Amino acid sequence: MGTAAALAQPLPAQATPARIRIGRLTSLAATHAVLLAGAAFMLLPFIWMLTTSLKSPGEIFSADFTLWPRKFSAVENYDRALTSAPLLRFALNGFIICFGILVVQLLVAIPCAYALAKLKFPGRNLLFVLVLLGLCIPVQVPALPLYIALAKLELLNTYFAIMFPFFLSVFAIFLFRQFFKGFPDDIIHAARLDGMSEFEIVWRIVVPSAWPAIAAFSVFSTVAHWNDLYWPLIVVSDTRLAPPPLGMMFFADAETGSNYGALTAAATILTAPLVIAFLVARRRFIEGITMTGVK
Amino acid sequence: MAAVELQSIVKSFGATPVLRGIDLAVADGEFMTLVGPSGCGKTTLIRIIAGIESQDSGSVLIGGSAIDHLRPHERRVAMVFQSYALYPHMSVRANLSLPLVMSRLRLHERLPLVRLLSGRRRAVMRGIEREVEAVAQQLQLGALLDRRPAQLSGGQRQRVALGRAIVRHPDVFLMDEPLSNLDAKLRVHMRTELAELHQRLGATFIYVTHDQVEAMTMSNRVAMMDSGDIIQLGTPTELYARPANVKVAQFIGSPAINFLPGTVGAGGRVELLGRQLALEVALPAGAALTIGIRPEAIAARPATAAQDGEAWLLARLRRRENLGPEHILHFDLPGADLAPIVCRAPAQLHLPADGQVALTFDTMACHLFDASGARVAARGANAGEAGGREPVVVPFRS
Amino acid sequence: MRTSATLPPPPRRSRQLWIERLTGAGFAMPAFVLLLLTNLLPLIAVFYLSLTDYEFGALDAAFVGLANVKKAFADPVIRRSISNTLIYVATVLPGAVVLALVIAVLVHGRKRMRSFYEVAYFLPVTSTLIAMATVWQFLLHPRLGPVNGALRWLGLPEVPFLSDPAWALPTLAVIGIWQLLGFNMVLFLAGLSAIPKDLYEAAEIDGAASGIDRFLTITWPLLGPTTMFVIVTTSITAFKVFDTVAVMTRGGPMGSSEVLLYNIYLEGFQYFHTGYAAALTVIFLVFILAFSAFQTFALDRRVHY
Numbered sequence: 001m002g003t004a005a006a007l008a009q010p011l012p013a014q015a016t017p018a019r020i021r022i023g024r025l026t027s028l029a030a031t032h033a034v035l036l037a038g039a040a041f042m043l044l045p046f047i048w049m050l051t052t053s054l055k056s057p058g059e060i061f062s063a064d065f066t067l068w069p070r071k072f073s074a075v076e077n078y079d080r081a082l083t084s085a086p087l088l089r090f091a092l093n094g095f096i097i098c099f100g101i102l103v104v105q106l107l108v109a110i111p112c113a114y115a116l117a118k119l120k121f122p123g124r125n126l127l128f129v130l131v132l133l134g135l136c137i138p139v140q141v142p143a144l145p146l147y148i149a150l151a152k153l154e155l156l157n158t159y160f161a162i163m164f165p166f167f168l169s170v171f172a173i174f175l176f177r178q179f180f181k182g183f184p185d186d187i188i189h190a191a192r193l194d195g196m197s198e199f200e201i202v203w204r205i206v207v208p209s210a211w212p213a214i215a216a217f218s219v220f221s222t223v224a225h226w227n228d229l230y231w232p233l234i235v236v237s238d239t240r241l242a243p244p245p246l247g248m249m250f251f252a253d254a255e256t257g258s259n260y261g262a263l264t265a266a267a268t269i270l271t272a273p274l275v276i277a278f279l280v281a282r283r284r285f286i287e288g289i290t291m292t293g294v295k
Numbered sequence: 296m297a298a299v300e301l302q303s304i305v306k307s308f309g310a311t312p313v314l315r316g317i318d319l320a321v322a323d324g325e326f327m328t329l330v331g332p333s334g335c336g337k338t339t340l341i342r343i344i345a346g347i348e349s350q351d352s353g354s355v356l357i358g359g360s361a362i363d364h365l366r367p368h369e370r371r372v373a374m375v376f377q378s379y380a381l382y383p384h385m386s387v388r389a390n391l392s393l394p395l396v397m398s399r400l401r402l403h404e405r406l407p408l409v410r411l412l413s414g415r416r417r418a419v420m421r422g423i424e425r426e427v428e429a430v431a432q433q434l435q436l437g438a439l440l441d442r443r444p445a446q447l448s449g450g451q452r453q454r455v456a457l458g459r460a461i462v463r464h465p466d467v468f469l470m471d472e473p474l475s476n477l478d479a480k481l482r483v484h485m486r487t488e489l490a491e492l493h494q495r496l497g498a499t500f501i502y503v504t505h506d507q508v509e510a511m512t513m514s515n516r517v518a519m520m521d522s523g524d525i526i527q528l529g530t531p532t533e534l535y536a537r538p539a540n541v542k543v544a545q546f547i548g549s550p551a552i553n554f555l556p557g558t559v560g561a562g563g564r565v566e567l568l569g570r571q572l573a574l575e576v577a578l579p580a581g582a583a584l585t586i587g588i589r590p591e592a593i594a595a596r597p598a599t600a601a602q603d604g605e606a607w608l609l610a611r612l613r614r615r616e617n618l619g620p621e622h623i624l625h626f627d628l629p630g631a632d633l634a635p636i637v638c639r640a641p642a643q644l645h646l647p648a649d650g651q652v653a654l655t656f657d658t659m660a661c662h663l664f665d666a667s668g669a670r671v672a673a674r675g676a677n678a679g680e681a682g683g684r685e686p687v688v689v690p691f692r693s
Numbered sequence: 694m695r696t697s698a699t700l701p702p703p704p705r706r707s708r709q710l711w712i713e714r715l716t717g718a719g720f721a722m723p724a725f726v727l728l729l730l731t732n733l734l735p736l737i738a739v740f741y742l743s744l745t746d747y748e749f750g751a752l753d754a755a756f757v758g759l760a761n762v763k764k765a766f767a768d769p770v771i772r773r774s775i776s777n778t779l780i781y782v783a784t785v786l787p788g789a790v791v792l793a794l795v796i797a798v799l800v801h802g803r804k805r806m807r808s809f810y811e812v813a814y815f816l817p818v819t820s821t822l823i824a825m826a827t828v829w830q831f832l833l834h835p836r837l838g839p840v841n842g843a844l845r846w847l848g849l850p851e852v853p854f855l856s857d858p859a860w861a862l863p864t865l866a867v868i869g870i871w872q873l874l875g876f877n878m879v880l881f882l883a884g885l886s887a888i889p890k891d892l893y894e895a896a897e898i899d900g901a902a903s904g905i906d907r908f909l910t911i912t913w914p915l916l917g918p919t920t921m922f923v924i925v926t927t928s929i930t931a932f933k934v935f936d937t938v939a940v941m942t943r944g945g946p947m948g949s950s951e952v953l954l955y956n957i958y959l960e961g962f963q964y965f966h967t968g969y970a971a972a973l974t975v976i977f978l979v980f981i982l983a984f985s986a987f988q989t990f991a992l993d994r995r996v997h998y
Contacts, residue, residue, distance in 0.1 A: 027904070031799050032806070038796055039813035042871065046816060048839065049828045061837060112724035120710075121717030127725060134732050136985045138933055140954060141978050142735030144742065144961050144971055148749065168727035198716045227821050229936045230954070234962050245823040249940055252827055260831050267824035278819040282812065285819070290883040347894045368900035380895035384914040393910070397900030407909070459899070 046275075053077050053265035060260050077261040078269070081251075084262070087269050089240065090247030094273070097162055097243050098222045104167045105221060106214065113176035114202045118188065128177075134170035140230060147234055161235040162243065166225060172217055179213045180206060216287045223285075226274055244270045297358055297371075297466035297499045298323040299344065304353035306339055313339050315523040316353070322515075326493050326500045330510040330546070331520035337503045340520075341469045344501065345374045357466060368397065373460035374469040377476065379452050381444040387455050388427060388440040394463045395423045430462045450481050461496070470502045474509065486512055507547050511535070519543050541585055541668040550590050550623060550637045552662070557584040564676060565663065568608075568631055573658050573676040578665065587662035593638035595624055598651035607653040610636060612646055626652060739978075742971035749965035761972035770948065771956060771973065777862055778932060778952040784866035785873065785931040790923055792870070793877030798912065800878070801885045811882075815875035822872060826940045829868055830855065855942055858949035865937050865950055873930065877923050884919030888912065925988040929981060953977055 052060060056073035081087060115121060116128055142165065150161050183206055191201045207214065229245040236242055239250050251266050278285050299321040306314040314336045321327045329337040342348035344355055346367035354361050362370050373394075382390050396405065399422075404413040431437050434454045444452055453473060460468055473489075474482045490513045493500050504510055510517045511531045518528045519542070527539040531547075538544035544552050559582040560566040565574040567586055576584070598609060610626035613635055622642055625635045636654060646652055663671045743761055747754035765771045800810045817825070832838045833854040841851045854864045892911050896902075901910045935954040938944060944951035944959075957977060961970030 031803075035796065035799050035803075035806070035810055038792075039810060042813050042817055042875070045825055045828045045832060045871075046820070048832055049825075052828075052831065108723045108727060111720035115717040115720035119713055119717030119720070121714045121721065123725075124717065124721075127721055127728075130728055130733070134728060136982055137732060137736065137978065138929075138981060140933065140935075140957070141739060141974055142732060144967060144974060145735040145738035146731065147962065148967070151749075165731050168724060168731055170728070170732075173724060198713075198720075202720075223819060227823075229823060229939065230958070233939070234958075244821050245936070248821065248823040248827065252823075252940070260837070263827050264831070267821075267827050271820050271824045274819045274821065275816065278816070279812065282808075286811070286815070286879050290879060342894075345898055347897055366902055367898040368902060372898070374895070374898050376891050376895060378889070378891055380889070380891040382892060382896075382911065384917070393896075393901070394899040397906065402903075402905065405906070405909070459895075463899075 049264045049267050049271075052260055053268050055261055057259065057261055073261060074265075077259075077265040080259065080262040081265040081269065085247065085251040085266065086239065087247065087251070087266055090242055090244045090270060091273060093159075093241060093247070094226050094244045096159060098225045100159065101163050101166045101225050102218055102221050104163070105169045105172055106218075108167060109169055109172035109176055110207060110214075111199075111202055113173045114180050114206060116173070116177045117180035117183075118185070119198075131170050131173050134168075135174060139165055143231060143234060150235060156235050157238045157241060159241065162232055162241065165231060169217075169221065172221070175213060175217055176210060179210045183209060212287065215284055216290075219281070219284050219287075223274060299327075299467055299499060299501065300356040300359075301340075301344070302354045302356070304340065304343060304350045304355070306336075306343065306348070306350050313523055314343075314350070317523075317525060319518060319525060319528070321499055321501060324497050324499055326490075326502065326513060326515045328502045328504060328510040328514040328517045329520055330504055330507060330517055332546070333505060334522075335520040336523045337520050338471055341374070341471060341501055341503055344467070345372055345469050346370050347374075368394075371463075371465050372467045372469055373463045373465040375453075375456045375460050375471065375473045377472045379444075379456040379473075379476075381452055381455055381459075383444050386441050386443055387431075387436060387447070388424075390444070390455055391427045391430060391440075391458050391462050392423050394459060395426065396420075398463075399423070426462060430458045433461070434458050449477050450485070453477065453485065457492070461492075465498065467499045467501060468496075470500065472504050474504070475506070482509075489513060507549065511547065519546060537670070538587075538662060539670050541587070541664045544587050544662055544664070548589055550639070552587045552589050553593070553634075553636050553638075555586045555588065555633065555636075557586040557663075558582065559584060565661075565673065568628075571676075572661070574661065574663070574673045575676045576663060576671050576673050578671065583666045584671070585664040585668070587664065588636075588656050588660065589662075590623070590637045590639045592660040593636070593654050593656045595626070595638055595640055595644065595646065595652050595654050597645075597647055598653045607655040608636070610652050610654050612652055617642070626654060739971045739974050742968055743975050745968045747968045749967045754968065757968070761969050762976070764969065765972055765976060770951070771953075773948060774951045774953050774956045775976075777950065778934070778954075781862060781866050781869070781934055781952060782928055782931040784863060785869045786924065786928055788866070788870040789873040789877055789927050789931075790920070793874050793923070794881050794916075794920070796874070797878045797881030797885060798908070801882060811879075814878050817872050818875040820872075822936045823940050825872075826868075826937055830941055833864065856946055858947050861942050861946060861950040865934070865942065868937055869931060869934060873927060877927060880919060880923050881916065884916045885912070888915045921988060925984060928984050932980060932984065953980075 054072060054074045054077070056071045056076070059071060112127075116124060116131075146165055147156075150156055150164070155161050187205065188201055191205055192198075196204070226243070227245060228243070229249070232243050232246045233249070236246060239247065242250060248266065248270055252263060299319075301317050301319040304314050304317040306312075317336075317340060319327075329340060331337050339348060343350045346362075346365065350363075354363055356362065357370065357372070382393065385393070399419050400410075400416060404410050404416045404419075410416055427440075428437070431440055434457060436451070436454055436458060439447060439451060439455075444455065447455065453476075456473065470489075474485050477485060486509060489500075489502075493513075502509070502513065511534075514531060516528065516530055517534050518525045519534065519540075520526065521540075521542050527534055527543045529537075534543055534547050538547065541554070545554075555567060557565055557567045557572075559576060559578045559580050560571060561580055563575045563577060563580070565572045565576060565584065565586070578584075595610075608628060610628050612624060613627050614625040616623040616625075620642060622640050622644070624638050624640050624646075626638070627635055638654065659673075659675060661673070663673050665671050744756060744758055745754045746757045746761070796810075796814060800807060800814075803810065833840055835841055835851055835853050835856070840854070844851060852860060854860050888911065892915075893907060896907060896911055901907055933954060934952050935958070938950055938952050938955045939958070942950040944955055953973065954977065957970055957973045960966045960973060
């Protein structure tokens with residue numbers, strides 16, 4: 001009985017107030033040390049990219065390492081980068097392609113998601129199963145037959161070829177359907193009673209309420225397609241159509257091994273749009289990513 | 296042993312003061328309720344007692360010793376949260392065992408794989424399991440021990456939260472509006488259960504609620520708070536019969552007290568709607584008064600039946616609410632721009648519809664408050680009669 | 694206009710129903726057509742092609758059944774490629790998940806520097822990998838790069854990160870972790886924010902006050918669904934590695950960094966062995982589906998409450 005009572009005693013308290021405070025301070029210091037070290041690792045390439053693009057070749061190839069350039073060669077490097085490859089053209093292609101893809105994605109996915117969520121029609125369940133299946137299939141799988149088809153139709157090396165496989169986003173359909181399902185049916189019934197056509201209901205009433213999801217998805221889609229290499233690499237050989245990643249690859253090939261200053265300048269120019277957009281619209285970016293986790 | 300004392304507790308969140316120097320002594324084994332409107336600071340106060348919030352200045356003592364430097368689990372208090380805060384991924388059994396596991400097992404005896412090496416752990420766990428079973432029986436949770444919180448009803452979850460508190464055998468139970476998430480019937484049932492639990496355990500209970508019925512029915516004493524201060528501390532009867540403040544008077548009692556504007560006339564005589572009442576106060580003439588009359592202190596009868604020599608108000612029936620055994624009557628005072636007067640009446644009372652009604656009340660049952668809301672003592676105005684309770688012959692009708 | 698909360702649905706006469714069906718089908722039609730054209734038909738085509746020996750540009754092809762698949766599994770290049778890819782996933786997964794969790798837990802409690810950390814850790818996710826790949830090449834350069842410079846400064850030998858077969862794949866894995874960490878961190882932060890604060894307070898009163906106790910008792914169990922999601926998406930994303938290989942190592946040195954998708958690219962779009970590439974694509978798809986199926990069956994049960 002004595003041991004049972006002894007086992008039922010709480011263990012003695014450990015820390016005095018002073019020790020608690022010191023413990024808290026050291027854990028805070030350790031936390032920030034770890035976080036800062038990690039942040040340094042994350043940011044190192046960016047910082048290096050920027051500073052190298054400002055350095056002259058002499059400095060780059062010298063044996064010692066300085067962070068800040070001693071001789072400012074920014075103008076030469078950036079000029080070299082911009083003239084030896086159509087970087088701005090690559091960025092423009094990026095905008096065109098991402099925008100084109102996004103517009104079609106939204107135009108196709110929103111009505112489809114609405115129909116899946118709110119309307120009864122033949123084949124509805126089959127379509128939803130197919131959508132779920134599509135979520136599991138990455139874009140690299142249908143690449144081969146699509147390439148052959150486009151080649152036979154002589155549509156390679158066109159904007160259409162770059163954008164076509166992405167016009168349908170099963171992810172968008174899935175995401176919007178979740179959102180629309182939560183939209184109150186009564187509002188839709190009231191709109192129907194008021195004489196609105198279903199088309200108007202979708203675009204004038206339901207879409208505005210799903211705006212956060214749409215914005216978040218747009219961010220997600222733009223980032224994914226701005227940075228896509230695989231498919232453009234396959235269908236594009238004409239540098240005039242190259243989106244940023246492919247353009248960078250062409251440029252790096254042309255500048256094999258030598259001009260790191262110009263190379264990093266080019267990298268800076270091509271990375272800048274998304275980074276700036278991210279810094280400006282940080283909330284939306286993070287919401288977009290978080291939405292993918294909310295299933 | 297388990298008496299709680301708060302000394303000058305001050306707390307602000309940023310620039311907003313939430314507690315302005317609270318002094319409170321709770322006796323050992325007492326059921327003390329902190330009551331008040333939202334934002335008065337009552338929840339912050341018990342969180343400070345629990346240790347999950349720390350005060351800016353002031354001291355908390357339990358059993359006579361200051362505990363401010365102790366961490367929550369060292370303070371021998373247990374808390375029931377408004378949302379119950381049950382661990383959703385653990386069974387009821389695990390929820391109830393957790394406090395004991397935390398306090399009796401060392402860290403290496405709790406880590407997932409390492410704990411298999413400890414022999415002492417098995418013995419301790421057996422003891423814990425026995426205690427958890429006992430508490431579960433006490434609260435009729437025996438059949439639910441292997442369920443998860445998501446599979447329980449609101450009332451069952453509440454009992455698990457209580458069990459988790461009981462299992463620690465704390466000196467002080469802190470409860471933050473534990474009944475507010477339950478439906479009305481269950482709330483009534485749980486009030487009794489909690490009161491009986493308090494009797495059984497004999498521990499000190501500090502209970503926070505915004506519901507005055509809970510405060511009145513369960514407590515030994517009630518502390519009414521408003522804007523960071525305690526505006527009255529006393530037994531439920533004291534708060535009901537002698538509210539120190541208009542806010543207390545308004546908060547306690549259902550339906551709420553009726554307030555009528557009054558003034559002080561010549562000789563300190565209280566005047567209502569231009570007529571004198573048989574009451575005197577020690578205030579200068581012309582001072583504003585608020586006169587409070589509880590619905591249960593008003594009697595209604597047809598005006599035609601009013602007797603001469605009674606104090607009564609002329610009123611017109613506006614609405615009648617049927618509660619079954621009694622009715623709640625709402626009256627307008629014609630000619631006076633005032634809120635409707637509410638009174639309670641037996642169900643059988645017959646009043647003419649749209650007819651004139653006389654509302655009579657005992658003037659000594661009036662609660663008088665000055666312009667700042669504080670209670671003012673009143674004497675019966677008939678000199679010579681010590682606290683006379685006879686209505687005075689000043690009939691008035693408007 | 695009546696907009697009450699409980700409006701009964703309009704009378705469902707057969708014409709009404711017919712219109713709804715037509716509208717629904719009409720709305721879904723473009724998506725369905727695109728689904729067919731970009732997903733289903735190509736999928737069937739891939740399966741079909743894998744059973745032939747079609748070479749792109751050839752005039753005809755013969756049906757060879759499972760010969761392509763057998764050839765793939767017997768081919769040491771492909772076997773090495775699959776094992777490289779799996780090693781890559783096995784290296785990236787713990788790094789990108791565990792580190793992201795640690796960082797998320799540390800960042801979650803911060804108030805002041807939180808924005809800075811969120812930006813710093815998420816920036817690599819938004820960057821164009823190809824552009825950054827060039828920068829990484831420079832960073833890891835044996836003579837010119839600061840990493841080797843730091844190693845020399847510490848007295849350690851130089852490491853030929855991208856030209857040594859033993860180092861190439863792990864280096865690519867580290868870059869993969871660098872790119873994925875921020876994404877996973879954001880997901881974990883969202884999961885952490887979803888844990889009700891009063892659970893931690895109740896735990897504090899119950900005695901689970903230290904960091905380890907809080908983590909084991911509450912944080913880790915309640916992050917279960919998020920962790921599962923992060924593990925699955927990270928493994929799938931890692932399995933699809935291509936960009937860094939194509940730009941930085943081109944599968945070298947000596948095939949030590951050849952990954953499955955890169956081989957598919959080479960076979961299908963450089964050498965134009967279409968049938969063979971289709972068979973490799975099928976193998977690729979099977980792996981991806983296996984990762985998704987693992988989520989649905991094995992982890993799902995353990996994690997939800």
